[in-house]
Amino acid sequence: MIAIDVGGTTIKGALVDAAGVVRATEIAPTPRPGAERTVLEVASRLAAAAPGVGTNPVAVGIVSPGIVDPGGVVRIAVNLDWRDLPLAQLAEDALGLPAVVTHDVRGAGVGELRCGAGIGVRDLAVVQLGTGIASALVVHGELVVGAGSAAGEVGHLPVIPGGERCACGQEGCVEAYASGGAIARRYAARTGRPATAEQIVGLLGGDADADAVWAEAITALGRGVLSIVALLDPALVVLGGGVAAAGDALLEPLRGSITGTLTWRECPPIVVSPLGAEAGRLGAAVLAFERAGIPVDAASWRRA
Ligand SMILES: [Zn+2]
Known part of the structure; x- marks a missing residue:
């Protein structure tokens, strides 16, 4: 699973397997404008790295600041100069994988709920x-x-x-x-x-x-x-x-x-x-597994 946390200063991506183990990471500074291209490049580099670490991503989960609608369109993210950006669709087109995009804090909420303090x-x-x-x-x-x-x-x-x-x-x-x-x-x-x-x-x-x-x-x-x-x-x-x-x-x-x-x-x-800065990215990974229809026991990831 490709999980990406888009921040105002850095874009952090990880390949996360079904056991919650991070197999590879990619990080890039957030350009402005043009952050969406860097998001897709980080995702593509992780997809390319996957066979080398014995994994096969089947979906992409992205968490973004701003207002993100349930269809994966970033309505507005002031710090990224994004307005009505169809980020989920862009990721699906670029990678040929199903993609899900959610608000970064709601992503952190998913992380806490599924594998953090909120289990x-x-x-x-x-x-x-x-x-x-x-x-x-x-x-x-x-x-x-x-x-x-x-x-x-x-x-x-x-x-x-x-x-x-x-x-x-x-x-x-x-x-x-x-x-x-x-x-x-x-x-x-x-x-x-x-x-x-x-x-x-x-x-x-x-x-x-x-x-x-x-x-x-x-x-x-x-x-x-x-x-x-x-x-x-x-x-x-x-x-x-x-x-x-x-x-x-x-x-x-x-x-x-x-x-x-x-x-x-x-x-x-x-x-x-207990998840610290990882909460959003873990939430993105959980959502990506759900988007792909793959059940995961994220509660066990705490031990990973
Ligand atoms: Zn205010």
């Missing part, structure tokens, strides 16, 4: 904290896509009245405070010192500006997660993406923020993804 969970929220913030919402075992394929945009819940302007045009969005980019931007604005979100986490406890920026990120994110909990009552909330690598520095204050607000019910368990 056996029927009501699940997977919140990806990366350059942006979005969620995959699973209700009764089904991913919620929405009428316009835009469900789960928790990053654009306005949670800080009169707050900072978000890239989307609203004020006070979760994403404007708690994404990796927002944490770095807000710290630099306070201190004049550039630092990545990861470096800022490393400063916690010894740098009052880092503590303040982090606390505001936690408040905004807590309100976003609280909204999901109130609306959908998930059994589990999984945090993925780069900011989730902060681990307990994120989990403990986030749980405290939510439980301090919730008066009328308990907060569901909140955990960090």
Whole structure:
């Protein structure tokens, strides 16, 4: 199976067999414009490499940012200059294999549901904290896509009245405070010192500006997660993406923020993804097997 994760900076592809073993990988920088050609080249190189590693891909799974409709058309992906791009059809034509394309965060949701923290969970929220913030919402075992394929945009819940302007045009969005980019931007604005979100986490406890920026990120994110909990009552909330690598520095204050607000019910368990950056690509592989009509026991992939 060919699984590809299209990101704003890199396109990462893998040949994944039915046991979940990665047999080969390909990575390329994301050009702009022309990213779709690189996606197809990465897929073609993996297909060409397959016989040499004793495997035979029968479908392609691709996860992409933006708004992706169920037919595999990327309606809009601003960072890639894509608009109404029929990516699934392009991949089928280029490779002669069935292809499936889904939103990257929903792909990560499939990964968590089938081979990550969400195995056996029927009501699940997977919140990806990366350059942006979005969620995959699973209700009764089904991913919620929405009428316009835009469900789960928790990053654009306005949670800080009169707050900072978000890239989307609203004020006070979760994403404007708690994404990796927002944490770095807000710290630099306070201190004049550039630092990545990861470096800022490393400063916690010894740098009052880092503590303040982090606390505001936690408040905004807590309100976003609280909204999901109130609306959908998930059994589990999984945090993925780069900011989730902060681990307990994120989990403990986030749980405290939510439980301090919730008066009328308990907060569901909140955990960090065990799949890390692999969640989207694993989800793409699962979807590709489904597209090919091949049943796989992805739950066993955790041991692979
Ligand atoms: Zn926004």
